[in-house]
Amino acid sequence: MVSLAALAGLAASFAADLATGPALLPLGAVLRVLAGQSDDTMLSAIVLQLRLPIGLMAAVVGAALGVSGAVMQTILANPLASSYTLGISAGAGFGAALMIVLGGMLPVADMWAIPLGAFAFAGVACALVAGVGRLRGATPELLVLAGIACLFLFQALLSLLQFLASPEALQMIVFWLFGSLMRASLAKVAVVALVLAAVLPVLLRDAWQFTALQLGDDRARGLGVRVDALRLRAFVAVSLLTGAAVAFVGTIGFIGLVAPHVARMLAGEDQRHLLPASAVLGALLLSAASVVSKLILPGTVFPIGIVTALIGVPFFAWLVLAVGRR
């Protein structure tokens, strides 16, 4: 029931995302274009070429961030964990900035060099945190501390790059860090969707193990979970998901934190339900944020990263204070 409602919400939000923009389009016309039954070439061009990639990107990136947040919160036994709070997004941001600063020196076009840099450094950040986890006697608390250290490290490196960058590069870096869906294209959507389609089933195969891990490392080990190997697999999955999501749209906070919390309230902690629910809710939240980003000032699209944080913070506070107390 709940999952059907969430999926319906996502569909509604997706349709609204396609209908909003510099020109508000009637929903019926948008649906006719999607069904291939519209003769209006102008309208078709707007919907299919401009807005469809953005709408799809919001959904797949939101889903990837939702799942990676849920996995992080589970393996680190910490409700504040997400790829944003633990420095993986910061790593991606540094990677992207590095590519912007290096600019024309690379044999790859900017359009792909920046995402590749972001993807690679999301992996580096993940490897740093997971590397601490390989130390003997590493506890979830230690991993969280490692993640926070990682966040500060990459923020410092990013500041250094911004200090050294030319004014033009600096502007590009700042804009990239805002997070924006405007750079979406169907090819990029396909990349994120493929990563999601490859990683999610692998995570779901370990669903029972993740559920058991929530009872604590020792008890999980007693039940037969190979905790260290499971965490390592999960870190690889998180780095792929976050890397792919952040690479194309920039750093977007709070989706990875909030979506799993809402999903947990709706679906419980059985990870067979929690992971898919986090994906759907992440997609729904980012899609809704995309609609809002276009409605704040008609004719202007606010950077999505700013919108998710501005809506996300009060929403999260309400969630924790009002609903969390039940």
Next chain:
Amino acid sequence: MRVELADLGVRYGRRAAVQAVSLTAAPGRVLAVIGANGSGKTSLLRAIAGLVPHDGSLRWDGAAIAPDGAVGYMPQDNAARAALSVFEVVLLGRLRSLAWRVAPDDLAATAAALAELGISDFADRRIGELSGGQRQLVFLAQVLAGNPRVLLLDEPTSALDIAHQLQVLGLLRDATIRRGLTTIAVLHDLNAAARFADKVAVMRAGALIGLGPPGEVLSVELLRAAFHVEAAISAGPDGRPVVVPLSVVDGGF
């Protein structure tokens, strides 16, 4: 399943937490491990459970490696953060066989373990809502649901009031006999150990200083050596020893 330890030791860096412990635990029997805080009881149990590396030898019916799933381990900490239902928690005891679609076997074993411990009534409640004593029963059911042959329990009654202590230990002894389990339990309460265990192992500073039936092992001298207390020992109604601690031995700590 017969569990045999010979010269078993556990080291944390340069510190020896357990040294040269040799003992045998037999099926259908409860072995209680007692000793002061820091005497190595938990380390010994964790070594048997395979959670920390050890030296010396550990044999399972003569084999060097326990069959998968043969050992059920219940850690001391019974906090539960996860918003899981009691049924889900007990179901996780079947983790080794759980598939995406839960098989009827796993559901049946879960229901049976809940019934065995008399907690079927709160199968749908959240684990976090339960009292410490109820949670302990749930985690015991979880371990039993996996149908282990060896049961390792770290202070299964330390958080419980006396009624729950008696209840848990009674259920534990019954399950041990009925299922033919080899049960090794770290216990804090000497009288609980004397009453429910077939054999006690007494540890001090990582070494074994006493091993045998409670009536033979528990003596005034041994309690002075293991716990630094002066105690009176009398015979209880069931003939087993009852320990009354009187005072701390001067310079004991």
